[in-house]
Amino acid sequence: MIGLGTWAFELNTPVFKGTLHLTISDKNGNYDFKPELPGYNGPLEYEVLSVKEEGNTLSGELTTSFIPMKKPVKLAMTFAGDRCAAIAKVPLLGKVNVQGKRIGGGGR
Numbered sequence: 001m002i003g004l005g006t007w008a009f010e011l012n013t014p015v016f017k018g019t020l021h022l023t024i025s026d027k028n029g030n031y032d033f034k035p036e037l038p039g040y041n042g043p044l045e046y047e048v049l050s051v052k053e054e055g056n057t058l059s060g061e062l063t064t065s066f067i068p069m070k071k072p073v074k075l076a077m078t079f080a081g082d083r084c085a086a087i088a089k090v091p092l093l094g095k096v097n098v099q100g101k102r103i104g105g106g107g108r
Contacts, residue, residue, distance in 0.1 A: 003079045005105030
């Protein structure tokens with residue numbers, strides 16, 4: 001499994017501005033994702049629809065309460081040590097590129 005640990009991403013979009021902490025863990029051989037938005041008190045609803053591991057990249061689709069009509073977001077995260085380059089294709093926003101860094105945990 002790749003990308004295990006807690007990652008910090010600085011987001012600056014019309015939908016959300018702030019830091020996203022994403023914990024990626026191994027749950028009985030499957031990827032488990034837990035997002036947190038420090039300082040955000042609203043609901044954080046999401047559903048991971050698919051996950052695929054290829055080399056040092058995790059890709060997949062998810063829905064979130066931040067996107068109207070729960071249209072799927074396509075996401076690809078490429079890991080290199082304690083750094084992560086993520087590209088999200090977000091309905092109504094288009095392509096969003098963000099850089100992340102590992103702030104906790106470990107793994108490959």
